Amino acid sequence: MKIINLIFLAALIPFFYCSIPNQNNSTMKDSPEECSKFYPFKDHFINLETNEAIVIDILPSTNFKTCSKYAWRFRQPLSDSVYVDGRLFAVEKNRDKAQYLINIFEDGKFIKCIQAPTEKPLPEVHDCSLYLTVYQNDVILVMEGMYTTHYTICKYNSEGEVLMLDSIEHTFITHSEPNTNYHHRYLYFHGITGGEMVFTSHMAFAEKDKTVILNMEDFSTREFEFKASGIIADEDENEVAGFISGEDGQYKIRMLDGRNFSFAVKYGDPACNCILKGEKLYIATYHPIATGSGLQCFNLNTGKMEWTADVKQIMASHSEYWNTVTLSMYKDKIVMEGNEAHGDYVQLFDAETGKRLAVFGDFIEVE
Numbered sequence: 001m002k003i004i005n006l007i008f009l010a011a012l013i014p015f016f017y018c019s020i021p022n023q024n025n026s027t028m029k030d031s032p033e034e035c036s037k038f039y040p041f042k043d044h045f046i047n048l049e050t051n052e053a054i055v056i057d058i059l060p061s062t063n064f065k066t067c068s069k070y071a072w073r074f075r076q077p078l079s080d081s082v083y084v085d086g087r088l089f090a091v092e093k094n095r096d097k098a099q100y101l102i103n104i105f106e107d108g109k110f111i112k113c114i115q116a117p118t119e120k121p122l123p124e125v126h127d128c129s130l131y132l133t134v135y136q137n138d139v140i141l142v143m144e145g146m147y148t149t150h151y152t153i154c155k156y157n158s159e160g161e162v163l164m165l166d167s168i169e170h171t172f173i174t175h176s177e178p179n180t181n182y183h184h185r186y187l188y189f190h191g192i193t194g195g196e197m198v199f200t201s202h203m204a205f206a207e208k209d210k211t212v213i214l215n216m217e218d219f220s221t222r223e224f225e226f227k228a229s230g231i232i233a234d235e236d237e238n239e240v241a242g243f244i245s246g247e248d249g250q251y252k253i254r255m256l257d258g259r260n261f262s263f264a265v266k267y268g269d270p271a272c273n274c275i276l277k278g279e280k281l282y283i284a285t286y287h288p289i290a291t292g293s294g295l296q297c298f299n300l301n302t303g304k305m306e307w308t309a310d311v312k313q314i315m316a317s318h319s320e321y322w323n324t325v326t327l328s329m330y331k332d333k334i335v336m337e338g339n340e341a342h343g344d345y346v347q348l349f350d351a352e353t354g355k356r357l358a359v360f361g362d363f364i365e366v367e
Contacts, residue, residue: 035067048330051358069237070328078131085158091130135216194238201227230272284325307354316342
């Protein structure tokens with residue numbers, strides 16, 4: 001990895017030009033993935049044009065991870081606090097008093113609090129989890145209570161007024177014995193694209209296969225009788241275009257336009273992160289609790305795999321682990337970022353051939 005220290009002001013000028021938000025730039029408008037060529041990683045930036053790491057003394061106001069159309073991939077999808085229109089919304093839980101609130105602050109001053117729409121079926125076990133996300137200028141609350149059967153989802157405007165309220169089932173109940181409820185949890189929060197929230201069945205132990213898409217604009221839903229390992233967003237990165245499911249190296253692509261495809265990857269892992277570009281689907285495969293990852297390009301026109309990339313691996317030995325992979329795209333390059341318990345990396349690949357162009361990160365070198 002080559003690191004260049006930018007010390008001359010003249011060298012910094014193009015950087016700050018690319019980092020100014022909301023500037024009138026036709027390239028940015030036509031290609032939002034090219035809003036900035038600087039990709040933050042650890043204590044430096046990767047120049048996506050030159051495939052080099054650079055160190056700067058002044059942090060920019062924006063970068064590829066915050067200004068590109070892939071920004072949603074790098075954000076924490078659900079949190080206990082969010083900002084909307086200069087206001088901070090923060091959840092407050094008091095289990096002893098069975099109080100579940102959303103407090104609103106502006107300029108550090110308390111404005112008001114909102115009572116979350118909780119239910120209290122069994123006081124002795126009552127407990128709720130509250131998470132927030134932002135959609136345009138509104139706040140969306142995702143809430144689930146212990147021993148309840150549905151997510152409660154509520155949308156508020158920046159004044160804290162309720163705009164929409166709905167629920168999504170995540171657990172079904174059976175009564176194999178008289179007066180006894182058996183809860184069967186099957187649906188979990190999976191992720192958020194630019195405008196849609198996705199829930200799907202657990203890949204390992206769900207007793208029911210289901211995937212649900214919630215439109216965050218109008219709270220309309222679409223339901224499918226399968227479980228998903230990964231979301232395929234449309235090219236604008238705003239809506240779901242399809243899903244991919246993987247198990248024991250066998251994968252099924254289900255596009256929402258009705259097209260279905262199948263392929264196999266030797267030693268392929270179940271979790272997937274995807275990018276759709278024209279008729280090419282770039283697929284990163286990995287296991288959430290094991291080291292390693294793969295990268296493939298599948299052609300939806302031909303129904304065949306175009307290439308499999310040579311992904312450099314961390315090669316960690318472990319007993320307890322976590323792992324996630326995030327894909328994005330800059331011009332004709334695939335940007336693959338891995339975050340593993342043993343280390344982090346970024347790898348750049350040519351989108352046409354799958355050739356690895358550059359590697360940055362933590363690796364065990366094996367001779």
